Amino acid sequence: MKIVDVRLDTVCGYTSTLPEYDKPEIAFAGRSNVGKSSLINVLMKRKRLARVGETPGKTRTINFYFVSAETPDLGQIASGRTDAGPADGPGVVQAQDRCPSETESQALRISEGGAGLAPKKKLRWKKDPAKQGRGKAGSVSRQDLTKKIAVPRKPALPMAKREFYLVDLPGYGFAAVAESEKQKWGHMIENYLNSSKALRQVFLLVDIRHEPNANDIQMYDWIRESGFSPVIIATKADKISKSAVQRQAAVIRKGLGAPEDTAVIPFSALTGAGAPEIYRVIEKCL
């Protein structure tokens, strides 16, 4: 996904009237301090678009971010109007492979000369150019090596311009907030989930280090009751060892009472791990 433009469009408190957009909305729910605003900044490739807090309870309103982006045109690929591949087959996979971070890191590796280079000890250049190509059987000339690292180009994928809204919901479960205010926030979130006509997908963020608590389970149930199948994001994945990541993802899925096939995406705002998977989910609902 290439972000062309993004801006904070509307901020709603509990007395505000919710906007009625005609563009898709994608919402992020989760406990206070779980990393919703940080995630939005990573996805939008902005450092300070959404305000991130050292202390919980930073986002106390529903914030709608307008996004203009270019995404792989899955519709065109699926309808077979491109040579990128057949519907639901390799074409779709290729489209997914073109998520920015993957493409960018691939480009970086190639520009650094890292892609496909043979181990250093095999590179014994002969100083006399006349001798090049006449070496012992099995030796590698510079030209041969260049041929070997040539990376075949993928056909350019059709891109489509999309406009949508990312919705940063206020964090729940913040202990320092009065009970009456917590209830107002709860009503505000529930009202939004039930009334938005443009809402296409809800991500539920849970800290990867902890089992979901009663508030997380309630939020998960609200989302389901509003007719959505939430995609779970296990945040702060950089805080645990790699070997523990899948185990914790299973703990979160089970703790929420989610079906076995529910996607749990481990994510880190520090490393960007998980962002390509989240882009894919978003692209599919645009």
Ligand SMILES: Nc1nc2c(ncn2[C@@H]2O[C@H](COP(=O)(O)OP(=O)(O)OP(=O)(O)O)[C@@H](O)[C@H]2O)c(=O)[nH]1
């Ligand atoms: N190590 C690490 N820290 C993170 C990550 N994501 C967020 N944080 C930190 O967690 C704290 C809270 O992040 P926010 O993005 O403000 O969380 P939030 O869910 O928007 O919080 P509220 O607005 O209070 O609901 C900040 O100090 C972030 O720097 C992550 O992936 N890894």
Ligand SMILES: [Mg+2]
């Ligand atoms: Mg926030």
